[in-house]
Amino acid sequence: MTSLDPVLDKDGVRLVVDGETATVTLTNPARRNAQSPALWRALAEAGRALPGDVRVVVLRGEGKSFSAGLDRQAFTPEGFPGEPSFLDMARGGDAETDAIIAEYQEAFTWWRRSDIVSVAAVQGHAIGAGFQLALACDLRVVADDVQFAMRETSLGLVPDLTGTQPLVALVGYARALEICATGRFVTAQEAVASGLANLAVERDQLDDTVRDLVAALLAAPRDAVIETKALLQGAVDRTFDEQRAAERAAQGRRLKDLAGVGE
Template sequence: MSTPARTTHSGPGADPADWERTGVRLHVADATATVTLCRPERRNAQSPALWRALAAIGRSLPGSVRLVILRAEGLSFSAGLDRAMFSPEGIPGERSLLELATGDGEAEIAGFQEAFTWWRRPDLITVAAVQGHAVGAGFQLALACDLRVCAEDVQFSMRETSLGLVPDLAGTKPLVDLVGPARALEICGTGRWVTAAEADRIGLANLVVPGTELDAAAADLGAALLAAPRDALIETKALLQGAPGRSHEQQQAAERAAQVRRLRDLSGVGE
């Protein structure tokens, strides 16, 4: 008996109603965009359709947006990948994980990664407000953001390795940057839980607050970041992002160049 051909969706376009059907909602107010995972009944499990929606949101943000807050409804931030992806049948209309082994699987995964990479754009500051479980893809989505405000009940876990897979949604570099390669290997290799207290201690969390204060704390942090002039913050973020790949001398040169750009802009030189 032959297997019916599977149709792969091209994904949600620019229609917010399409995004919400996949489990994500966007609200823009002035310079702040709020992205909300909104499938609490499924613990905000993720699917390729959700990733396409997140990528579309990143492409559609107005130029006036400076701050993006990522939050989630319900008890869990995200329980990770929708388990239907692990079955031979997969999610209707999507290729299963097993099918990614055939054809151009790397290109398809590259498409998935787009949902996790735009959060690091230098013209944006992104803050994840994380509560409850953030597992696998959920952990990596929290890592995609520049900063993480965590509720006291948060529990991170990278489960891919224990399933015979690797974390492939752009989460390995930010994890290593935050906690170092040895700690990152231990977290990924064991798949264990990282509590809020440990996340705070090892640098995964910028701030830990009671769950009832999570949204307010993320908003307060965002407001403090918006108080800085936009161009100065863009230059500073770019400097800090590039620092790990530069020598001290190269970083000093980058600082000098950035500062001259800022002074020229402030003085009007070159206009």
């Protein structure tokens, strides 16, 4: 029987593995799962701790909000204890600032790995860093009370936690610019209509809906899903003929595998 003891439980992040499914939970509902560098390091550690047989990763937040974004302490002169403050970063060299932000971004990158499918279950507020964390996942299922917002530009900053590329890919440049520049809320209805979310359901149906989606994702053979995800991820950067060739090569590998024919 699979143990459901946490593989990791620290700094507002809990990772539990149940066979081929892993669940990463943001565990600070009292602060609406506000984010910090410590939380980002824990998220990156969760990605490194995933067992190799995990196929689907669900990301969720405890409480009323998925994540209200960066903890407001970041905007104080002292920032977080032991962490570079915004003032420190402003005074530092370009290479130093780049390295700090690159480390933060690691929490948002591993969800796109081709060997897993990541699903964000989003309710309530998903603002700023919370919005970008949801965008880091392959799929998004949202509750009817969801409120996405990209507030960085309104604060004189830019979205820098890997959210800009998936946002443009999902909703298009013009809508992405308008969402970021205005900082307005995107509701569940608009999220589905614009392609930002795959499904919207009533809040009390969110967990069951995600569970059904996970079961459907696990129904297909793992290697076929991996090959398909890689094909789709690379499609935008390939020409039509390059994509045709990639499809042929992938299908050739699948046929050999299914027939038990070695390379």
